Amino acid sequence: xxxxxxxxxxxxxxxxxxxxxxxxxxxxxxxxxxxxxxxxxxxxxxxxxxxxxxxxxxxxxxxxxxxxxxxxxxxxxxxxxxxxxxxxxxxxxxxxxxxxxxxxxxxxxxxxxxxxxxxxxxxxxxxxxxxxxxxxxxxxxxxxxxxxxxxxxxxxxxxxxxxxxxxxxxxxxxxxxxxxxxxxxxxxxxxxxxxxxxxxxxxxxxxxxxxxxxxxxxxxxxxxxxxxxxxxxxxxxxxxxxxxxxxxxxxxxxxxxxxxxxxxxxxxxxxxxxxxxxxxxxxxxxx
Numbered sequence: 001x002x003x004x005x006x007x008x009x010x011x012x013x014x015x016x017x018x019x020x021x022x023x024x025x026x027x028x029x030x031x032x033x034x035x036x037x038x039x040x041x042x043x044x045x046x047x048x049x050x051x052x053x054x055x056x057x058x059x060x061x062x063x064x065x066x067x068x069x070x071x072x073x074x075x076x077x078x079x080x081x082x083x084x085x086x087x088x089x090x091x092x093x094x095x096x097x098x099x100x101x102x103x104x105x106x107x108x109x110x111x112x113x114x115x116x117x118x119x120x121x122x123x124x125x126x127x128x129x130x131x132x133x134x135x136x137x138x139x140x141x142x143x144x145x146x147x148x149x150x151x152x153x154x155x156x157x158x159x160x161x162x163x164x165x166x167x168x169x170x171x172x173x174x175x176x177x178x179x180x181x182x183x184x185x186x187x188x189x190x191x192x193x194x195x196x197x198x199x200x201x202x203x204x205x206x207x208x209x210x211x212x213x214x215x216x217x218x219x220x221x222x223x224x225x226x227x228x229x230x231x232x233x234x235x236x237x238x239x240x241x242x243x244x245x246x247x248x249x250x251x252x253x254x255x256x257x258x259x260x261x262x263x264x265x266x267x268x269x270x271x272x273x274x275x276x277x278x279x280x281x282x283x284x285x286x287x
Contacts, residue, residue, distance in 0.1 A: 006035060006087040007066060008053045008274045012284075013080040015041050015048040022074055023052060030060040038286040049277050051286045056086070085274050092119045093268070094167035096158075096175035099129050103173035103194060106261040107268065108137050116265075118272055121165040124158055126177055140165070146177050155183045162186075171268055172226070174260070181228035189234070189278050191226035192271060194264040196256055197238065208252045219243055219252060221260040223267035225278065234283035236267040236276060 013019065020039060027034055032054040039050040061069060067084050075082050093116075097104045104123070110116045123134045126146045134141035142161055146154045162170065169190035172179075184191055197220035202210040211219065220240035227233040239262060241255050270276050275286040 005056045006053045007056055008085045010051050010274060010277050011080045011082040012047055012049045012277055012279050013078050015046045019048055026074060027054050032059045040284055049284045090117060090119050091168040091272060092121050092166055094162050094170045095123045095173050096170060097125050097130050097173045098176040099127050100174040101133060102257040103261055103264050104130060104133055106265060107173055110265055155180055159186055179226060184226050184228055189225050192223060192267055193226050194221060194223045194260050197222050208256060209249055212249045212252055219256055221263040223263045234278045234281050236270055236283055236285060237263050239263050
């Protein structure tokens, strides 16, 4: 077994004494070598969060047995939510997109460059414009037009496509449709969205025009997990750029696209590295 193969355990539970010691002792007793550990305590809610990663080489438990031992030994007694992943399991990411190409191209370029440890088996769109991009990267493309009348039927088609392609999580790379709560329920904390940070101040089709007319001095982007509440899911990443009166609407739009690409890629990377934990509609993102 390669030394690069690791187990990644993410937990949150009521804060109490000795959690770190008991978890690391479990790893130590089974001859595991910890390579990364990060922890955080939310004092207001009395909640403890931790991400720990250890090498699988020489570990006494087979990977399929780790959870069955850890759960009764520590998970249940400490009232933990816990999640165990392995570094050699490559997640499969489905991409949804509409007409804007900047986030799609950025994700695909990072994928081709090896920056994102992921497989991309499918791209789905409610328009045909991005089909050529999918073909450039030799990725299957599905055109699923959506309107108010056919939304339920079309989402069922999308879910079937994602199931057939064994998709683990979905990224909305500027997909200009609102997903139903039924759709989102199939991928809890596994649908990532990106949008400009003007909400709720400048909603609508032309937020950059509205922001320009108000003379805003900062623009930014927010990436979050999608929930049934529109644009109100747990935030994964955000960033801003300062602007001035010298910026035209066109330059605001371009700068907005640039920061959307950066924020979305960071959010996807955090998700792929299993560095996010969600609790009470908030996200802890480990360094």
